Amino acid sequence: MTxxxxxxxxxxxxxxxxxxxxxxxxxxxxIQLHQDGRSSGWYWRQVLTALLAGFGDAVRTxxxxxxxxxxxxxxxxxxxxxxxxxxxxxxxDLYWFxxxxxxxxxxxxxGTNGILVLVWLVGAFLRVLCFAASGWxxxxxxxxxxxxxxxxxxxxxxxxxxxxxxxxxxGAELQSLTHYxxxxxxxxxxxxxxxxxxxxxKLART
Amino acid sequence: xxxxxxxxQTELMIMLAIMRLGRNGYGIPIAQEIAARTxxxxxxxxxxxxxxxxxxxxxxxxxxGESTAARGGRAKTYFQLTAKGVKQVREARQSLxxxxxxxxxxxxxxx
Numbered sequence: 001m002t003x004x005x006x007x008x009x010x011x012x013x014x015x016x017x018x019x020x021x022x023x024x025x026x027x028x029x030x031i032q033l034h035q036d037g038r039s040s041g042w043y044w045r046q047v048l049t050a051l052l053a054g055f056g057d058a059v060r061t062x063x064x065x066x067x068x069x070x071x072x073x074x075x076x077x078x079x080x081x082x083x084x085x086x087x088x089x090x091x092x093d094l095y096w097f098x099x100x101x102x103x104x105x106x107x108x109x110x111g112t113n114g115i116l117v118l119v120w121l122v123g124a125f126l127r128v129l130c131f132a133a134s135g136w137x138x139x140x141x142x143x144x145x146x147x148x149x150x151x152x153x154x155x156x157x158x159x160x161x162x163x164x165x166x167x168x169x170x171g172a173e174l175q176s177l178t179h180y181x182x183x184x185x186x187x188x189x190x191x192x193x194x195x196x197x198x199x200x201x202k203l204a205r206t
Numbered sequence: 207x208x209x210x211x212x213x214x215q216t217e218l219m220i221m222l223a224i225m226r227l228g229r230n231g232y233g234i235p236i237a238q239e240i241a242a243r244t245x246x247x248x249x250x251x252x253x254x255x256x257x258x259x260x261x262x263x264x265x266x267x268x269x270x271g272e273s274t275a276a277r278g279g280r281a282k283t284y285f286q287l288t289a290k291g292v293k294q295v296r297e298a299r300q301s302l303x304x305x306x307x308x309x310x311x312x313x314x315x316x317x
Binding site: 045 | 268276
């Protein structure tokens with residue numbers, strides 16, 4: 001008997017997104033029924049229902065811990081907003097400080113807005129650092145499902161946007177893109193660091 | 207773990223199906239047994255989600271079984287009711303029976 005391969009994308013989604021204890025058995029059951037003649041459309045419907053049910057299970061079992069970790073991560077983001085406002089207020093001083101400190105290079109840098117870019121980079125670094133902290137916090141406080149926690153933080157950031165300021169060196173569209181881009185990069189880096197630390201500990205225990 | 211005071215209809219059906227299947231109670235036969243006896247098609251994902259909830263409440267226990275090539279090498283998980291689960295099913299039956307009894311409109315409706 002030849003093996004009838006079930007839809008790959010659906011299987012991939014099930015493998016990577018399903019939350020639940022008996023994931024492998026559920027996948028095995030669906031593959032077996034598909035092998036017995038069920039259609040690909042049936043397989044897709046089963047996968048989507050399983051993902052929905054898994055999401056309900058995740059909310060049931062992880063809801064409170066997830067909500068608490070999201071609150072803590074948002075604490076870091078709001079702290080960053082205050083730090084960022086302070087940075088923006090003092091960015092003029094920083095500009096002149098850099099101009100003085102760079103001495104003979106300053107005229108050349110000024111010609112290409114170089115010092116302004118440097119100040120912007122400092123702001124961007126602070127932003128990435130704070131969002132990395134929030135990504136790290138959410139993943140550390142919610143160790144059972146770190147990927148779900150990080151995704152939830154990113155979604156929450158898109159839903160409730162933080163009123164933020166930054167030094168304008170590019171157009172309005174790019175401004176928003178750089179801001180969200182650096183925030184996203186920060187969260188992913190922080191989350192990755194927390195996950196890497198977790199797996200390092202697991203290895204040390206074995 | 208909080209004490210269970212009731213079973214949902216889906217939970218009760220799955221637990222009864224497990225009891226009927228004996229040692230062959232895994233996802234597919236459970237869904238098929240329910241479909242054959244009640245006409246209700248439960249998605250496999252819903253069956254597992256419910257089983258997980260029941261397992262969390264120690265009403266069922268699971269055991270990993272054999273894997274086959276037709277399942278892409280994935281093992282089956284067999285489920286059985288615990289003593290607590292059997293007690294809970296019995297209690298559910300009694301409560302429903304007490305509600306059933308004495309309703310004139312329902313008398314003889316099953317025959």
